Amino acid sequence: MALKAHLGVDAFTGLAHSVVATLANVANVTMTGHLVWDDDNRVYDDAGYTGMWKYLDEEKGAPDSRCCVAVKRNAIKKMEDRSMKTLLLEIEKAKVEHPFHVIKNLFGYRKVRYKGLAKNRAQLCSLFGLASLGFVRKVSSQAAVYACHAYHRPKAAC
Secondary structure: OOEEEEEEEOOOOOOEEEEEEEEOOOOHHHHHHHHOOOOOOOEEEOHHHOOHHHOOOOOOOOOOOOEEEOOOHHHHHHOOOOOHHHHHHHHHHHHHHHHHHHHHHHOOOOOOOOOOHHHHHHHHHHHHHHHHHHHHHHHHHHHHHHHHHHHOOOOOOO
């Protein structure tokens, strides 16, 4: 059984807020409506989500559109110089890929273990939840260390 995990990540915090598990023959773009919240200002996706504006009831190329799809590989090869906008879109896309890195490399989740979509989806939800908790713990401990250093900074000599 081949399985795909589709993940919605908050662009500001980098935390996973929605997980959808589907069979591998389901197109990525059809899951867009399940991953995007109504209050999201921008939606960043990779080239597999080309045409997602159809599933979000938006017009293609509208000035108030919140859809930002990464450039396809062939278009990047044709570019002579990468622009800053393309670089920024890649940075935003990396926020979505980080939780996948955590569950694959830290938790060792590479193959599905259960038969049935429901059990695999439950396992994916728990793994992405744990990855988000680990990310929050890491960020909060770094903030605590920074606050401690700022509080105990030596006074300037007069």
